[in-house]
Amino acid sequence: MKIYFSPASPYVRKVMVVAHELGLADRIERLPSAAGPVQRDAAIRQHNPLGQVPTFFTDDGTVLYDSRVICEYLDDLGAGSFFGSGATRWRNLTDAALGDGLLGAALLARYEAVLRPEPLRWADWSRGQLEKVTDAVDRVEGMTLGSRLDIGTVTIACGLGYLDFRFPELDWRAGRPRAAAWYADFARRPSMMATAPAG
Structure with a gap:
């Protein structure tokens, strides 16, 4: 492969x-x-x-x-269970969509700030994308993710890790102790440590 x-x-x-x-x-x-x-x-x-x-x-x-x-x-x-079946599958896919949406909005904000020539940058666009990020992280704060390991939790964790990597100034942990504690635990997984972003 x-x-x-x-x-x-x-x-x-x-x-x-x-x-x-x-x-x-x-x-x-x-x-x-x-x-x-x-x-x-x-x-x-x-x-x-x-x-x-x-x-x-x-x-x-x-x-x-x-x-x-x-x-x-x-x-x-790999005969895994990242997606599940029945109601669990729909929960996992919806949580993955939340994580993907967070990532998509963060990437658009990143492109606007880094790739677009400064005179053409649109502050309202960037604000709108980062509001999506904020709302997504607020939703994560209200979720009970526990020790789940599925496509939803992996996607959300990769989203939060991307915020740390590209948007440290957002300080997404502020006021979100549950999300911060969950991510701190999940980020210690060997799979997460082996794939930490670089560049």
């Missing part, structure tokens, strides 16, 4: 956390990439017209994207 990899991508991290938890990480070759929202990686585009990471190759050459699809493939391959 192979994956177009970026050490800073929270979506790649989500896939690799699942792979580590299922004992599959050592079977996945990490392919270098230069994916970006403006200059897209031509090598990735040959396989994924979106030109995004993660783009994943199964052992038989099937190409999979995006992170949700890849995680479900790995869960099936």
